[in-house]
Amino acid sequence: xxxxxxxxxxxxxxxxxxxxxxxxxxxxxxxxxxxxxxxxxxxxxxxxxxxxxxxxxxxxxxxxxxxxxxxxxxxxxxxxxxxxxxxxxxxxxxxxxxxxxxxxxxxxxxxxxxxxxxxxxxxxxxxxxxxxxxxxxxxxxxxxxxxxxxxxxxxxxxxxxxxxxxxxxxxxxxxx
Amino acid sequence: xxxxxxxxxxxxxxxxxxxxxxxxxxxxxxxxxxxxxxxxxxxxxxxxxxxxxxxxxxxxxxxxxxxxxxxxxxxxxxxxxxxxxxxxxxxxxxxxxxxxxxxxxxxxxxxxxxxxxxxxxxxxxxxxxxxxxxxxxxxxxxxxxxxxxxxxxxxxxxxxxxxxxxxxxxxxxxxxxxxxxxxxxxxxxxxxxx
Numbered sequence: 001x002x003x004x005x006x007x008x009x010x011x012x013x014x015x016x017x018x019x020x021x022x023x024x025x026x027x028x029x030x031x032x033x034x035x036x037x038x039x040x041x042x043x044x045x046x047x048x049x050x051x052x053x054x055x056x057x058x059x060x061x062x063x064x065x066x067x068x069x070x071x072x073x074x075x076x077x078x079x080x081x082x083x084x085x086x087x088x089x090x091x092x093x094x095x096x097x098x099x100x101x102x103x104x105x106x107x108x109x110x111x112x113x114x115x116x117x118x119x120x121x122x123x124x125x126x127x128x129x130x131x132x133x134x135x136x137x138x139x140x141x142x143x144x145x146x147x148x149x150x151x152x153x154x155x156x157x158x159x160x161x162x163x164x165x166x167x168x169x170x171x172x173x174x175x176x
Numbered sequence: 177x178x179x180x181x182x183x184x185x186x187x188x189x190x191x192x193x194x195x196x197x198x199x200x201x202x203x204x205x206x207x208x209x210x211x212x213x214x215x216x217x218x219x220x221x222x223x224x225x226x227x228x229x230x231x232x233x234x235x236x237x238x239x240x241x242x243x244x245x246x247x248x249x250x251x252x253x254x255x256x257x258x259x260x261x262x263x264x265x266x267x268x269x270x271x272x273x274x275x276x277x278x279x280x281x282x283x284x285x286x287x288x289x290x291x292x293x294x295x296x297x298x299x300x301x302x303x304x305x306x307x308x309x310x311x312x313x314x315x316x317x318x319x320x321x322x323x324x325x326x327x328x329x330x331x332x333x334x335x336x337x338x339x340x341x342x343x344x345x346x347x348x349x350x351x352x353x354x355x356x357x358x359x360x361x362x363x364x365x366x367x368x369x370x
Contacts, residue, residue, distance in 0.1 A: 015248070015249055015250075016248050016249070017248065018248065018249055018250050051284075051287060052284075055211065055280070055283045055284060055287060056207060056208050056209065056210055056211055056279050056280060056283055057207050057208075057210065057252070057276075057277075057279055057280025057281075057283065057284075058214050058217070058250040058251070058252040058253065058276075058280065059214075059250075060249075060250045061250055061253070061277055061280040061281070062280050062283075062284050065280060065281050065284040065285065066284050066288060069284070069285065069288050070288075074285075077281070077284075077285060081277060081280075081281055084249075084250070085249070085250070085253050085273065085277060087248060087249055088247065088248065088249025088250065088253045088254050088257065089253075089257065089273065091247055091248060091249065092247060092249075092254060092257045092258070095247065096261065108362070111361060111362045111365065111367050112358045112359070112361065112362045113239065113242055113243075113358070113361075114361045114365050114367070115335055115357045115358040115359065115360050115361015115362055115365060116242050116246060116354050116355075116357055116358040116361065117238060117239070117241075117242045117326055117361075118326060118327075118332055118335040118336050118339060118357045118361060119245075119335070119339045119353050119354040119355075119356065119357030119358060120241055120242055120245045120322070120354070121319070121322045121323060121326055121327070121336055121339070122336050122337075122338075122339025122340045122342075122343055122344075122353055122357065123215065123245065123339070123343060123350055123353060123354075124215050124218075124315065124318050124319045124322060125319055125336075125340055125344075126340065126343045126344045126350075127215045127216070127315055128312065128315040128316055128318075128319055129344065131216075131311065131312060131315055132312045132315070132316075135308050135309050135311065135312050136309065136312060141309050144306060144309045144310065144313075145309050145310070145312040145313045145316070146313065147313070148309070148310040148312075148313025148314065148317075149312075149313035149314075149316045149317055149320075150313075151313075152219065152313060152314065152317040153317060153320065156227075156321075157223065157227040157228075160209070160220075160223060161209065161210075161219050161220045161223055161314060161317075162209035162210075162220070164310055164313065164314070165209075165211060165307050165310040165311070165314070166307070167310075168306040168307060168309055168310030168313070169303040169304065169306040169307040169310070170303070170306065171306050172302045172303050172304070172305050172306020172307065172309070173299055173302050173303050173306065175302075175306075176301075176302035176305055176306070
């Protein structure tokens with residue numbers, strides 16, 4: 001029982017700290033699961049991140065389900081997944097009624113948000129860089145990434161992004 | 177903004193009635209079809225919600241990404257919450273959040289339970305490697321679309337560089353990047369006086 005409570009608390013902390021996209025979350029998950037709680041060895045953690053990155057869905061949620069399952073079976077995986085989502089829901093629920101609705105068109109907030117919107121763009125550039133520098137190791141990789149980028153731009157709106165991902169997977173089978 | 181005066185709690189009249197099932201199905205598809213985490217998810221969300229279903233315009237969508245990123249938690253989940261709420265109120269946000277989480281949950285359990293032995297095969301890893309590289313292209317696409325829409329003035333470029341310096345070079349927590357660019361935008365962006 002204590003294990004499940006600990007699992008829930010840990011992933012709630014991860015949920016609160018999960019900020020700015022999956023790549024940013026990884027060190028936090030590592031700190032909580034490997035360094036602090038010692039539920040998994042570092043090697044297992046690396047395996048989880050590899051799988052979490054290659055499987056659909058947000059990385060924080062993937063790693064929660066995965067770790068939860070390893071630590072506490074099916075119940076553990078359900079608890080960890082819910083725990084990682086819960087802070088978002090609570091915060092948004094609170095902010096939603098209190099702030100977002102009331103001040104959505106507040107002049108000061110709109111001005112602040114216009115700057116923050118550019119901050120999100122910086123974050124996407126950063127994610128592109130940190131993800132790209134891990135995933136791209138040789139010219140061939142770069143070529144595939146470029147091809148997927150061009151396909152998305154040329155067929156914007158006509159071609160579903162998943163088709164591009166699957167196509168690159170098939171190219172991967174042929175060339176690697 | 178089209179939705180300027182609409183209350184977020186009410187569903188938006190212009191897009192008509194949306195069934196909870198269709199919202200769930202949309203977010204389930206988005207959840208299933210995205211690899212590489214929250215920000216890589218944005219082009220797919222935009223494709224499904226803005227381009228294909230036209231439930232929202234690009235301006236509102238970008239404003240929503242902004243709120244979703246500024247709040248703790250997985251961006252995709254925050255985004256699902258906000259979009260679901262705008263589309264169909266409380267019920268909408270519940271099915272949207274569940275639709276986003278469920279694919280991850282199912283896939284991970286499936287992989288842990290059944291597929292992990294196959295990860296040894298070369299063809300499987302080659303396929304997944306190809307997929308993960310495509311995610312780089314997708315992130316590049318997200319940066320491109322977002323830049324094209326939001327970098328209109330020179331002040332925007334400076335704000336973007338400030339953000340990159342704070343997050344990427346100083347390695348500070350992303351919240352400081354958002355606060356920094358927010359303050360810069362507040363002070364220096366050209367705003368219509370009203």
